Amino acid sequence: MSNIAYIPGDGIGEEVTRQGIKVLNYFNDLHQLGLKFEKFDLGAERYLKTGDILPDDVLNKLETFDAIYLGAVGDPRVEPGILEKGILLKLRFYFDQYINLRPIKLYKEEFCPLKGKKLQDIDFTVVRENTEGIYAGVGGFLKKDTPDEIATQEMISTRKGVDRIIKYAFEYAREFGKEPKLTVCDKSNVLTYAHNLWQRAFKEMGQNYQDVKQDHFLVDAITMKMVRNPEIFDVVVTCNIFGDIITDLGAEIQGGMGMAVSGNINPDSISMFEPVHGSAPDIAGQNIANPLAAVLAAAMMLRQLGESRLADQTEKAVVTALENNMITSDIGGELSTDQVGDYLVKTLKSNE
Amino acid sequence: MSNIAYIPGDGIGEEVTRQGIKVLNYFNDLHQLGLKFEKFDLGAERYLKTGDILPDDVLNKLETFDAIYLGAVGDPRVEPGILEKGILLKLRFYFDQYINLRPIKLYKEEFCPLKGKKLQDIDFTVVRENTEGIYAGVGGFLKKDTPDEIATQEMISTRKGVDRIIKYAFEYAREFGKEPKLTVCDKSNVLTYAHNLWQRAFKEMGQNYQDVKQDHFLVDAITMKMVRNPEIFDVVVTCNIFGDIITDLGAEIQGGMGMAVSGNINPDSISMFEPVHGSAPDIAGQNIANPLAAVLAAAMMLRQLGESRLADQTEKAVVTALENNMITSDIGGELSTDQVGDYLVKTLKSNE
Ligand SMILES: CC(C)[C@H](C(=O)O)[C@@H](O)C(=O)O
Ligand SMILES: CC(C)[C@H](C(=O)O)[C@@H](O)C(=O)O
Numbered sequence: 045m046s047n048i049a050y051i052p053g054d055g056i057g058e059e060v061t062r063q064g065i066k067v068l069n070y071f072n073d074l075h076q077l078g079l080k081f082e083k084f085d086l087g088a089e090r091y092l093k094t095g096d097i098l099p100d101d102v103l104n105k106l107e108t109f110d111a112i113y114l115g116a117v118g119d120p121r122v123e124p125g126i127l128e129k130g131i132l133l134k135l136r137f138y139f140d141q142y143i144n145l146r147p148i149k150l151y152k153e154e155f156c157p158l159k160g161k162k163l164q165d166i167d168f169t170v171v172r173e174n175t176e177g178i179y180a181g182v183g184g185f186l187k188k189d190t191p192d193e194i195a196t197q198e199m200i201s202t203r204k205g206v207d208r209i210i211k212y213a214f215e216y217a218r219e220f221g222k223e224p225k226l227t228v229c230d231k232s233n234v235l236t237y238a239h240n241l242w243q244r245a246f247k248e249m250g251q252n253y254q255d256v257k258q259d260h261f262l263v264d265a266i267t268m269k270m271v272r273n274p275e276i277f278d279v280v281v282t283c284n285i286f287g288d289i290i291t292d293l294g295a296e297i298q299g300g301m302g303m304a305v306s307g308n309i310n311p312d313s314i315s316m317f318e319p320v321h322g323s324a325p326d327i328a329g330q331n332i333a334n335p336l337a338a339v340l341a342a343a344m345m346l347r348q349l350g351e352s353r354l355a356d357q358t359e360k361a362v363v364t365a366l367e368n369n370m371i372t373s374d375i376g377g378e379l380s381t382d383q384v385g386d387y388l389v390k391t392l393k394s395n396e
Numbered sequence: 397m398s399n400i401a402y403i404p405g406d407g408i409g410e411e412v413t414r415q416g417i418k419v420l421n422y423f424n425d426l427h428q429l430g431l432k433f434e435k436f437d438l439g440a441e442r443y444l445k446t447g448d449i450l451p452d453d454v455l456n457k458l459e460t461f462d463a464i465y466l467g468a469v470g471d472p473r474v475e476p477g478i479l480e481k482g483i484l485l486k487l488r489f490y491f492d493q494y495i496n497l498r499p500i501k502l503y504k505e506e507f508c509p510l511k512g513k514k515l516q517d518i519d520f521t522v523v524r525e526n527t528e529g530i531y532a533g534v535g536g537f538l539k540k541d542t543p544d545e546i547a548t549q550e551m552i553s554t555r556k557g558v559d560r561i562i563k564y565a566f567e568y569a570r571e572f573g574k575e576p577k578l579t580v581c582d583k584s585n586v587l588t589y590a591h592n593l594w595q596r597a598f599k600e601m602g603q604n605y606q607d608v609k610q611d612h613f614l615v616d617a618i619t620m621k622m623v624r625n626p627e628i629f630d631v632v633v634t635c636n637i638f639g640d641i642i643t644d645l646g647a648e649i650q651g652g653m654g655m656a657v658s659g660n661i662n663p664d665s666i667s668m669f670e671p672v673h674g675s676a677p678d679i680a681g682q683n684i685a686n687p688l689a690a691v692l693a694a695a696m697m698l699r700q701l702g703e704s705r706l707a708d709q710t711e712k713a714v715v716t717a718l719e720n721n722m723i724t725s726d727i728g729g730e731l732s733t734d735q736v737g738d739y740l741v742k743t744l745k746s747n748e
Pocket of ligand 2: 233234264480481484640
């Protein structure tokens with residue numbers, strides 16, 4: 045039995061995750077998975093009404109769940125950063141979700157903005173460190189609001205933190221890798237402290253994974269390579285901020301936010317799964333938002349809960365929807381958000 | 397009269413800058429510009445022989461010049477980072493070259509890795525802060541080489557440093573902008589100290605430039621936008637590390653390192669101009685390296701020295717070479733490095 049905390053959040057969050065829940069409920073009934081959902085209203089509405097972002101009692105309650113399924117947070121009425129930091133980053137840090145897993149996978153050739161790339165050319169995974177680096181929140185101001193102002197922001201890498209993410213990435217490459225190969229991405233030629241630690245950690249950990257090919261790219265060079273030769277990547281491990289940047293680039297080469305998924309994982313605690321896209325307030329409530337990323341996030345959650353077979357089936361259904369153009373208008377179809385969800389469940393049924 | 401310090405550096409550096417010098421000498425003779433070149437042997441050879449990277453007496457001597465024309469540094473026999481930091485970064489910091497100017501311009505449609513982009517779609521300039529941020533070199537280790545090790549790396553933004561680069565970028569947009577529009581790229585939703593300062597500085601400076609459209613992108617989102625809709629950019633201003641990353645991505649969408657140019661500028665002191673590509677030791681000495689970026693760097697130097705008309709003529713000659721396929725094999729031609737240089741001079745002559 046698994047208890048799932050369900051946070052639809054803002055904007056299109058509710059609409060798109062509803063389709064993920066449809067798929068999860070279908071499996072639940074069919075296979076008696078014992079999934080239970082409880083909905084939490086966090087996001088702009090609550091914040092604007094009560095001033096609460098993520099109150100302690102909600103945090104304490106969330107601790108009793110097995111996983112979190114999140115839609116999107118963000119609202120034009122709220123200053124940018126408040127909800128993202130107060131909910132998304134807060135949960136990542138509170139539950140020590142040190143792994144941010146971001147598959148970069150092209151599902152349909154015509155989605156790709158790059159010339160001449162085939163499906164198999166864009167199929168790798170970024171493993172992003174998710175709890176430290178320059179996201180630590182450490183820093184300050186000196187002489188604020190004067191011409192002599194100085195602001196500092198600390199990038200902090202701990203050996204423990206870097207070791208565990210690199211180890212996870214090696215294990216991941218070994219288990220799921222096509223080759224398997226692990227590429228570390230850093231800026232060690234300039235960040236001679238924080239990324240010197242990364243370099244040493246990678247080399248030492250690599251000794252235990254001689255069966256995994258090992259490669260290195262500087263962050264500037266990797267953006268070029270991702271555009272020119274994405275086929276050379278299998279698994280990429282990197283720090284928090286560089287992971288943030290290159291996974292968005294990755295989302296774009298896999299066809300845009302419509303398909304991009306993010307797992308915030310702590311293998312020993314509560315993991316959180318979300319589509320990468322935002323709350324898209326401009327199209328919220330119109331039943332036209334693309335739910336595929338939310339459904340793929342549900343699939344990733346299934347995998348984390350030990351249901352790999354059902355995760356595979358879900359991904360296969362998404363591919364079928366794409367092949368048959370049973371998709372929303374943003375990616376070239378004509379269906380509503382709900383219709384896409386229904387089609388996916390129908391496809392799963394007929395594949396049974 | 398202008399004295400140019402000429403640092404060919406390592407690998408292909410000498411071959412490619414020789415073509416830039418050819419062009420400069422041609423103009424020099426024709427227009428009596430009074431350019432004088434003095435060559436400085438810095439780079440791997442000298443370092444390996446003497447241990448010197450950039451000795452003080454060389455630095456002192458460089459101070460007497462008007463500009464520096466640099467090829468490339470880096471050699472497989474030298475640990476990565478040593479020469480880049482000891483020469484490139486050292487010069488940027490020593491001469492306080494706080495502006496890193498990187499035009500992102502597509503010169504030939506077929507060079508572009510993106511689908512459906514025309515020449516005019518990829519034509520913007522990144523203005524990168526070049527003397528602070530996380531490049532400050534400030535940081536340290538605690539409990540080094542133990543499992544409890546912590547490494548820190550400080551991102552330092554000063555109001556003075558951020559103000560001056562944003563001001564330059566606004567002025568640049570006003571003078572050269574197509575629209576004109578200035579986009580600031582940061583991660584202010586997470587870097588609540590360093591990039592909060594950036595946000596405030598941008599907004600305040602923007603008051604003085606109401607005629608310049610003003611826009612903002614988070615660094616992760618801008619990588620997507622650069623791939624999807626590069627046509628929306630005119631001038632982009634950003635911090636040191638994000639500039640490093642997005643200008644490499646920019647180089648790729650403009651057709652790869654073969655065309656990318658970098659100006660390290662201090663309007664009141666000595667500026668340095670270089671092709672972005674590395675020393676490419678694998679093809680060094682074969683007279684096959686592509687000299688166009690080095691020639692475009694020479695053009696940028698001419699512009700900085702007040703010779704805009706000659707800079708324009710040089711860029712036009714490069715376009716002619718591309719149109720007539722009078723280029724090296726890496727970008728689809730059959731000429732040698734030297735032949736490209738000769739062709740450019742011939743073209744300039746016939747355009748006279
Ligand atoms: C919303 C923001 C704080 C977040 C991040 O920077 O990590 C997002 O960009 C992401 O990648 O999940
Ligand atoms: C060589 C390296 C130190 C340098 C940088 O990081 O600035 C380079 O990547 C650049 O962009 O000029």
